[in-house]
Amino acid sequence: DTEVTQTPKHLVMGMTNKKSLKCEQHMGHRAMYWYKQKAKKPPELMFVYSYEKLSINESVPSRFSPECPNSSLLNLHLHALQPEDSALYLCASGPREGNQPQHFGDGTRLSIL
Amino acid sequence: KQEVTQIPAALSVPEGENLVLNCSFTDSAIYNLQWFRQDPGKGLTSLLLIQSSQREQTSGRLNASLDKSSGRSTLYIAASQPGDSATYLCAAHNTDKLIFGTGTRLQVFP
Numbered sequence: 001d002t003e004v005t006q007t008p009k010h011l012v013m014g015m016t017n018k019k020s021l022k023c024e025q026h027m028g029h030r031a032m033y034w035y036k037q038k039a040k041k042p043p044e045l046m047f048v049y050s051y052e053k054l055s056i057n058e059s060v061p062s063r064f065s066p067e068c069p070n071s072s073l074l075n076l077h078l079h080a081l082q083p084e085d086s087a088l089y090l091c092a093s094g095p096r097e098g099n100q101p102q103h104f105g106d107g108t109r110l111s112i113l
Numbered sequence: 114k115q116e117v118t119q120i121p122a123a124l125s126v127p128e129g130e131n132l133v134l135n136c137s138f139t140d141s142a143i144y145n146l147q148w149f150r151q152d153p154g155k156g157l158t159s160l161l162l163i164q165s166s167q168r169e170q171t172s173g174r175l176n177a178s179l180d181k182s183s184g185r186s187t188l189y190i191a192a193s194q195p196g197d198s199a200t201y202l203c204a205a206h207n208t209d210k211l212i213f214g215t216g217t218r219l220q221v222f223p
């Protein structure tokens with residue numbers, strides 16, 4: 001079983017909907033990450049949180065809004081998404097930002113109608 | 114800008130063969146290199162992490178090596194099994210980011 005838990009596993013939403021992806025870890029890690037992965041492509045970094053503060057935003061469109069309420073939780077709020085945003089969204093955590101091993105969740109498969 | 118490539122893109126072998134998966138990176142100033150396994154529709158499972166000061170790491174039938182000077186890492190899988198079928202990704206840690214390779218899709222048939 002993965003130590004990083006993501007919910008929901010699957011999400012289908014319309015372009016006008018608002019939804020949120022959730023990620024939780026209880027390993028005491030202080031860095032958390034969101035990645036986007038399209039089919040047959042490697043994951044691409046979206047956001048990095050370090051000690052609950054946003055440290056990296058890889059020029060992600062504002063329709064994706066991350067939130068880190070505490071050191072164990074990471075959310076990704078979605079609004080007015082486009083069909084090309086359909087992908088597997090992966091959360092990861094690490095002891096701290098930088099050259100530390102990252103542990104990944106199983107992802108949320110998102111489909112935009 | 115770091116670029117990571119993996120060769121071959123796909124590999125199909127009979128059970129029992131020993132395999133070598135290759136990973137190349139353009140910027141040798143990495144902190145470490147991590148190998149992952151990804152099953153279809155699933156997340157990433159970390160297999161091995163090699164620190165920049167190390168030359169290799171071993172875990173069971175897996176052995177990963179790192180040659181920073183040449184910008185290469187290899188993942189050696191001994192006595193492959195059908196359960197090893199998956200996509201294998203290498204990722205280079207540069208400062209604060211993981212840069213992923215393009216992946217090798219491995220199929221091991223009985």
